[in-house]
Amino acid sequence: MTINKTEEGSTLILALEGRLDTTTAPELETEIKESLDGVEKLILDMEELVYLSSAGLRVILGAQKKMNRQGSMAVRYVNDTIMEVFEVTGFTDILTIE
């Protein structure tokens, strides 16, 4: 997985490319842990994300909980494959999907 990071003021955009799975989820977890200081809006761009398992969902949920305390979070450009995973797990109800 590749994480492309863009900062616009207090907004942080993380564009995820590839597979968010057991092997790669720790990379995103570390990136989020290290980058959220002072961030008021976190955007996860999933246009190029092709695979998502529960290990990735755990990190996304952790990010949502963290951003609930310090601002907001949105997930954008979710493709059909990933949307299916969000729907099955009820994540469509807890995420802001743009």
Add this chain to the structure above:
Amino acid sequence: MAELNLQATLENLDKVLNFVNQYLEEYECPMKAQMQIDIAIEEIFVNIAHYAYHPSTGPASICVDVEEDPLQVSISFADNGIPYDPLKKDDPDIGLSADEREIGGLGIFMVKKSMDNISYQYKDGSNILTIKKKF
């Protein structure tokens, strides 16, 4: 039918995925079903790697077969670790808010939701979990 025997470690997850995907190649499995199968393999194999022989590691055996009429893939995972029936685990409450939801329990839930059949048996000292997916 094909069988793969290896150590149940996270490092071997790719080998398991490649093994099943190569077997399925000639059947032209649709992409959506393919991803659901990949997710199921990851969730089940990672569970075995994490918990079956905790805190040590041990062997796992993966069998893949394609049955016809209806066309479906059958994958079974066997380990000789601690007896554990993942189907007995309560489903997570997916109606809760982000702050109320717990991190965990989603993996086997996704497998239950995306496969057509999932069964568990404990036989001769082995946990055997079998999933079936029509395509």
